[in-house]
Amino acid sequence: MPIGAPPLPHIDRILPINEKNAGVAVAAEESRSTGGVQSIARAFRLLEIVATNGGVMGLSQLAVESGFPLPTIHRAVRTLVDLGYLRQEPSRQYALGPRLLLLAESSSTMLNTLAAPHLRRLVDELGETANLALLDSDRIAYVAQVPGRHSMRMFTEVGRRVLPHCTAVGKVLLSTTAAPEVHDLLVRTGMPRYTDHTLTDEVSFGAELDRTRERGYAVDEGEQEVGVRCVAVAVPQVGPRPGARLAVSISGPAPRMTDELLAEAVPALHRAAAAIADDLA
Missing domain, CATH: 3.30.450.40 (GAF domain)
Structure with a gap:
C-alpha cells in the first residue's frame, strides 16, 4: 500500500560569511536583536553555532559562521567560559561546557x-x-x-x-x-x-x-x-x-x-x- 505524506521542504545551506557580506550579516543580527540585550542574543547565537557544528569550534570558525567581529566573539566566549557554558580545549578550540x-x-x-x-x-x-x-x-x-x-x-x-x-x-x-x-x-x-x-x-x-x-x-x-x-x-x-x-x-x-x-x-x-x-x- 502506498504511503503518502506532504513532502518536507528543502532547506538550502546558508552561505558562509565572508568579508563582502559580513557587515550585512552583523547588521541583520543587530536588527533581530532590537528591543533586547544584544550581548545576550549574541552569546546564545554562538552557543547555537557551536552546538550545530559538532560541539567544538575555533574563534575563526565562529567568526565565519556568525559574521560577528573577532573582538566581540572573544569577549562573549571569555564570558561563557567563565560561566561554564563553554570550555577551552588544549587545541585552543572551544567546546560546549558542563553547565549546559x-x-x-x-x-x-x-x-x-x-x-x-x-x-x-x-x-x-x-x-x-x-x-x-x-x-x-x-x-x-x-x-x-x-x-x-x-x-x-x-x-x-x-x-x-x-x-x-x-x-x-x-x-x-x-x-x-x-x-x-x-x-x-x-x-x-x-x-x-x-x-x-x-x-x-x-x-x-x-x-x-x-x-x-x-x-x-x-x-x-x-x-x-x-x-x-x-x-x-x-x-x-x-x-x-x-x-x-x-x-x-x-x-x-x-x-x-x-x-x-x-x-x-x-x-x-x-x-x-x-x-x-x-x-x-
Whole structure:
C-alpha cells in the first residue's frame, strides 16, 4: 500500500560569511536583536553555532559562521567560559561546557511533559510505542516516550543517545540538513554497522535521505535493532529562528509494523508533529 505524506521542504545551506557580506550579516543580527540585550542574543547565537557544528569550534570558525567581529566573539566566549557554558580545549578550540547540562535537563523535562499527551494519542490510535527525539550535536537523543499496548523492550528509551544514520528520526532530521553538514557529521561519527540492514556508506545514505525528503517521512527497517521497525516525521520549525531539531516516531516489532500500519501512521505522526510545534510556538 502506498504511503503518502506532504513532502518536507528543502532547506538550502546558508552561505558562509565572508568579508563582502559580513557587515550585512552583523547588521541583520543587530536588527533581530532590537528591543533586547544584544550581548545576550549574541552569546546564545554562538552557543547555537557551536552546538550545530559538532560541539567544538575555533574563534575563526565562529567568526565565519556568525559574521560577528573577532573582538566581540572573544569577549562573549571569555564570558561563557567563565560561566561554564563553554570550555577551552588544549587545541585552543572551544567546546560546549558542563553547565549546559543544567539547561538540557530542564529542557528535556519540559519536552517530555509537553509531548506526552500527543504521544499518548498516537499510542491510542496505533497501538505501538511513540517517541519524541531530537538531534543533539551529532547524536539522536530520545527525550519522551509513551510505551505501546504490547510489552516489548527496545533501544528507544528516554535518555538513550544513538547515531542518526541508523534511525528513522535521524534520517528524517538529516533529510532537512544541507548535504555538506551531513557529510561532516558522517565523517565525525562514522557509519558503524549494527545489523545486516544498516546503511554504512554515504552514497546509499544520501539516496535514502533523498527518498525521505520526497515522501516526508523516514523508515528504519531493522537498521538499529534486529526485528524492530520505526517510522518518523520531523516536527515543523516555528518562528524565524531555528529551535530544537525534533522528530516524532512510532516503533515496534516488524511483524506488527506492517505497510498498512505505516500508511495509517504517517498522517497521524504529521498531526502529532504539528500539534507539538504549535505547543512550542
